[in-house]
Structures are given as structure tokens and as C-alpha cells.
Amino acid sequence: MDNLKDYREKEQKMYIVANIFVLILLSDLFNLQNNQYEWLNVLVKILDSTLLSSSIYIFAFLADALFSSGVKMKLLYFTGHLPGETIFSELKKKNTDLRFTTGQLLAKYKEIFEGLPVDKKEKLKYENSQWYKIYNKHRNVSMIFESNRDYLLCRDLYISTLVIIISYLISCNLINVLEFNWTSILYLAIMLIITNVTAHIKGRRFATNVLAYDLQS
Numbered sequence: 001m002d003n004l005k006d007y008r009e010k011e012q013k014m015y016i017v018a019n020i021f022v023l024i025l026l027s028d029l030f031n032l033q034n035n036q037y038e039w040l041n042v043l044v045k046i047l048d049s050t051l052l053s054s055s056i057y058i059f060a061f062l063a064d065a066l067f068s069s070g071v072k073m074k075l076l077y078f079t080g081h082l083p084g085e086t087i088f089s090e091l092k093k094k095n096t097d098l099r100f101t102t103g104q105l106l107a108k109y110k111e112i113f114e115g116l117p118v119d120k121k122e123k124l125k126y127e128n129s130q131w132y133k134i135y136n137k138h139r140n141v142s143m144i145f146e147s148n149r150d151y152l153l154c155r156d157l158y159i160s161t162l163v164i165i166i167s168y169l170i171s172c173n174l175i176n177v178l179e180f181n182w183t184s185i186l187y188l189a190i191m192l193i194i195t196n197v198t199a200h201i202k203g204r205r206f207a208t209n210v211l212a213y214d215l216q217s
Helices: 009-028 039-066 071-079 082-094 100-108 108-116 119-136 143-173 182-216
Strands: none
Touching: 009 143, 009 182, 039 143, 071 143, 071 182, 082 100, 082 108, 082 119, 082 182, 100 108, 100 182, 108 119, 119 182, 143 182
């Protein structure tokens, strides 16, 4: 089975670089229409932008690698819950997955449902631990492996966007290489929302895929 996090060498790098270029394009770094800069100053600005993009890339990539999985999940879900922490309860209340019925779910995992704790915190831990046991049996199945990879990729793209926002604000206010503009902030905010929502959807899909495969195996 391939490396689960090989996206760090591919998609994540491309995402970080692409966003850096967008920020540079949205700035007035290369606006020469007013002839405000001499060509020497323009060359300096180009060198500054190259150093800036390299610095942001390294900072974003290293910061993402340094964050633990637990920290990333807290940043992604804030006061929410991991997909595995509520998967059984939510599917029991409302099952929209066409691959299995609620009856099949209740029959297959009868002991799990009967053992659900009353205490909310304990219930979350219990559900996640029971789900993880099922996941661990099938973790190398192609469908589950790929859905897990997609989930982690989207999570890490979200974290990278957070780091890019911080880097951008530092570049504008402390280093003064870029001029602050709201268009860039709006763009980054949109990307932050998109990656967050996508990660939540992928996480839910991943958790459901585990049970769907287990129910049919």
C-alpha cells in the first residue's frame, strides 16, 4: 500500500505554491502602470517577492509538519467532534447512505449500541474507539485507504491555509514586503472556508466508508 501522506510531496506543495502566487498577483507588487518604480527598484521588488514566496512556502510546510494530529483536528473542528466520535449515533438517527440500511447497522453493531455510555464525553470516546477497531481491520482496503488519504489531505490544506494567512499578515505588518489589501484576505478566507467544509465532508465520508465496507464484508 502506498504512503498515506504522500500528498505532502504533491498536492499540498502545489496548493501552497499556487496560493502564494495568487497573493503576489493580487498585490500591487508588479503594478508598473504609474511608473512609480525605476527598473532597479522593480528588480528589488522581484527579488523580494521571490524571497517572500520561498519563506512563506517553507514556513507553511514546516509548520504543517510540526503540528501534531491532535492540534490539527482541534483547529479543524474547534468545538465539534471527530467523525468517529458520533458516527453510530448519527447514523442511527438519520441514515442517508444507500449502501446499507439502519436495520443492518443496528443488527451488526447491536453490542456497540447497547454499550453506549450515558455520559456525553464517555460516549464520544466509546464511539470513536469502537469505530477505530473496525477501521483498523480494514485500513489497507483500497476504498478506505483512499478516503482516509483524501480526508487527511483536505485537513492539511486547511491547516496550510491558516499558516499562509498568518504568514501574509506578518509579511504585510512586520516585514512590509507586501501591502495589505482586503482582496487577498477575502480570497484566503474563502479558501479557508472551502478547505474546512471539504475536510468535514471527506471526514464523514471516510468514517461511513469504514462501516459500509464492514457491513458488506
